[in-house]
Amino acid sequence: MLKKILLPIATLFVFPSFLSGQGMWLPIDLINQEFNMISKGMKMSASDIYSANSGSLKDAIVHFGGFCTGEIISSKGLVLTNHHCGYGAIQKHSSVENDYLKHGFWAASMEDEKPNEGLYVDFIISIEDVSDKILPLVLNGLSEKQAIDSVLKSNPISGKSIGVTIKSIYYGNQFIQIVSQRFSDVRLVGAPPSAVGKFGADTDNWVWPRHTGDFSMFRVYTAPDGSPSDYSPQNIPLVSNNPLTISLAGVGQGDFSMIYGFPGRTTSYLPVSEVAQQIEIMLPIKVQLREIILNTWDSAMRVNPKVKIQYASKYASVSNGWKKWIGQMEGMSVSHGIDTLRHRQGKVIKYHSANHENAFRAVDLVEEFDKQVLSLENGRKSILYFQEVLRNWELLTWSRLANDLVRLSDRGGNIDKAIKALQSFEKNYDSELDRRASKNLVNEWISAGKLDTLLNVPIQYLEETDAFVQGLFSPHLYNSLPLNSSKYSDTIRVELCRNHLAFNLWTDLITKYRSVFLKNKDKENLFESGMKEWMNLHMSAAKGSGITLAADANSTMRVSFGEVGGFSPKDGATYNHRTTTDGILDKYIPGDYEFDLPQEFRSKLESQDFGKYADLDGKLPVCILSANHTSGGNSGSPALNSDGHLIGLNFDRVWEGTMSDFYFTPERCRNIMVDVRYIMWVVDKYAGASHLIEEMKFTN
Numbered sequence: 001m002l003k004k005i006l007l008p009i010a011t012l013f014v015f016p017s018f019l020s021g022q023g024m025w026l027p028i029d030l031i032n033q034e035f036n037m038i039s040k041g042m043k044m045s046a047s048d049i050y051s052a053n054s055g056s057l058k059d060a061i062v063h064f065g066g067f068c069t070g071e072i073i074s075s076k077g078l079v080l081t082n083h084h085c086g087y088g089a090i091q092k093h094s095s096v097e098n099d100y101l102k103h104g105f106w107a108a109s110m111e112d113e114k115p116n117e118g119l120y121v122d123f124i125i126s127i128e129d130v131s132d133k134i135l136p137l138v139l140n141g142l143s144e145k146q147a148i149d150s151v152l153k154s155n156p157i158s159g160k161s162i163g164v165t166i167k168s169i170y171y172g173n174q175f176i177q178i179v180s181q182r183f184s185d186v187r188l189v190g191a192p193p194s195a196v197g198k199f200g201a202d203t204d205n206w207v208w209p210r211h212t213g214d215f216s217m218f219r220v221y222t223a224p225d226g227s228p229s230d231y232s233p234q235n236i237p238l239v240s241n242n243p244l245t246i247s248l249a250g251v252g253q254g255d256f257s258m259i260y261g262f263p264g265r266t267t268s269y270l271p272v273s274e275v276a277q278q279i280e281i282m283l284p285i286k287v288q289l290r291e292i293i294l295n296t297w298d299s300a301m302r303v304n305p306k307v308k309i310q311y312a313s314k315y316a317s318v319s320n321g322w323k324k325w326i327g328q329m330e331g332m333s334v335s336h337g338i339d340t341l342r343h344r345q346g347k348v349i350k351y352h353s354a355n356h357e358n359a360f361r362a363v364d365l366v367e368e369f370d371k372q373v374l375s376l377e378n379g380r381k382s383i384l385y386f387q388e389v390l391r392n393w394e395l396l397t398w399s400r401l402a403n404d405l406v407r408l409s410d411r412g413g414n415i416d417k418a419i420k421a422l423q424s425f426e427k428n429y430d431s432e433l434d435r436r437a438s439k440n441l442v443n444e445w446i447s448a449g450k451l452d453t454l455l456n457v458p459i460q461y462l463e464e465t466d467a468f469v470q471g472l473f474s475p476h477l478y479n480s481l482p483l484n485s486s487k488y489s490d491t492i493r494v495e496l497c498r499n500h501l502a503f504n505l506w507t508d509l510i511t512k513y514r515s516v517f518l519k520n521k522d523k524e525n526l527f528e529s530g531m532k533e534w535m536n537l538h539m540s541a542a543k544g545s546g547i548t549l550a551a552d553a554n555s556t557m558r559v560s561f562g563e564v565g566g567f568s569p570k571d572g573a574t575y576n577h578r579t580t581t582d583g584i585l586d587k588y589i590p591g592d593y594e595f596d597l598p599q600e601f602r603s604k605l606e607s608q609d610f611g612k613y614a615d616l617d618g619k620l621p622v623c624i625l626s627a628n629h630t631s632g633g634n635s636g637s638p639a640l641n642s643d644g645h646l647i648g649l650n651f652d653r654v655w656e657g658t659m660s661d662f663y664f665t666p667e668r669c670r671n672i673m674v675d676v677r678y679i680m681w682v683v684d685k686y687a688g689a690s691h692l693i694e695e696m697k698f699t700n
Ligand code: ARG
Pocket: 084, 201, 202, 205, 206, 316, 317, 320, 632, 635, 651, 652, 653
């Protein structure tokens, strides 16, 4: 049941998104949202969600590997996260004989669970506002970093694998101290085949209606005394006191939902000129550069099955950003986002103009920003070109790894890791394809630099090097790379790397990149300090209307909440709030790389034996939509119902609403979750891993 709360009209006018789910709240600030959340149907208190001293939902939420979110779903440390978050681990354990990406993997018992070197999860122990310690030091002239360092130095907190950090919130207007504990024995327990976990792959990525079972499972292990420990065969499963309870009751249109996790970065309070520059100038360049790479890779992947396997993961990662940015440009335009942001900016200025203390400060700041944004434009464009080239010209990656190897070897260090890194690069590298793709990319960079001489393209370097090495894109340069390094002895490999013509390429270009980056740094710092004041003006304007604004995401723990529901992406069309397995069978294309299905899985779906996992109409829901504000990093976050029970697993957003990173509107912004009932059905009925189901706690 939804209760409506009344707020002054003026408040809604200035911050229309307040009531509609914008915002990723710090768990310690939820107390201010409790009323709003309860009015939307929540049946818990803020302290059920976060409490430093007594059990709360927080205890089950982990930062997974620092790049995703995960949650504990059994008292034996079982972790649920996305398939795309566990992908690297699943891939590492896969071989031609045991291709877990293709066929899935389910450990029959704990002995079969697979350790993953380097993978960890962080639990949050406490979050505390330490603004009153940091801000006076900053006022006294210390930089933020110095102030943070000095407070951390005097910190008495310590313990096994305990980490203490202090993070700036609201662009330096608030500081929070986070105490966390790291567990680094995290083992792979299970993953469905990619045909389930990555169903629809890049074509369906960012898209609704969606049918991806994007989940995998891991387990946290501890030393026999329960403390964190690196992998050891003696380790035991983590004893968790507060695992999530799983609800098989499902959710419907209008129901309360909540996402708990670690969103990476949002920028909801930027001056309009800055957003316009991002959307109108920077994103089109990034999209164009990525298209060059994607088109070249795609044409090779279509005809060469080996290249298809080698480049699938890289393609997914390059195309993930590419597709999101196109969605952001389009979404911003269709929703008139810039106009709304301009209107909000005008309201902040107006609020402060009426307040004598700051009469001209807001308007002055915006004018300053407009000038700064203009003067930053060229530098930012230059950096962006560099970043895309450094990231996607694979020969540079080779050169970087070769440099690591040679440096280590010259120092007499252990070179095993460096050799492994080179080998795993080589496994997925096609030098001829890289030659063609990066030739197009670098040529585009050079032509852009010739057209716009302020762009800081190292044309002379590229052209001179080109002449010197008989062609930066000559087949010889690529053919002569000492790949297939397993056939060389270590000493020979080191010398072959050192003497290759492309050896210095990375060092040369990264040095040039750094100098371009540094040129802009002072101006960017000035912009940042302006943002501190601008955010402050935003906050005081909101406060004047009795409203607290949610801080932009910065990889700290956050909670967002909203209503489950579909929406209308365009005139005449509507999206339902759920998809079902019917849609999986509709999308099935035999033999297709993205939409094929294992025969056995299809038969299981066709037999419709969904039992207790079925929805009221007997169908098995696959994905659900909700208007929760989420971002990159929220992948793997639990979706919780009004009682705090697990109803789904967040993994994506709809393409029409990806601009939520700049501008969230409940009209088009939706996060996409796998329905927990589909996950449980796959684990139970398809994988037959009923021993895992037995570990979990369910409610209806
Ligand atoms: N779009 C989702 C996110 O940003 C899922 C990405 C993984 N899937 C893919 N096909 N690339 O992370």
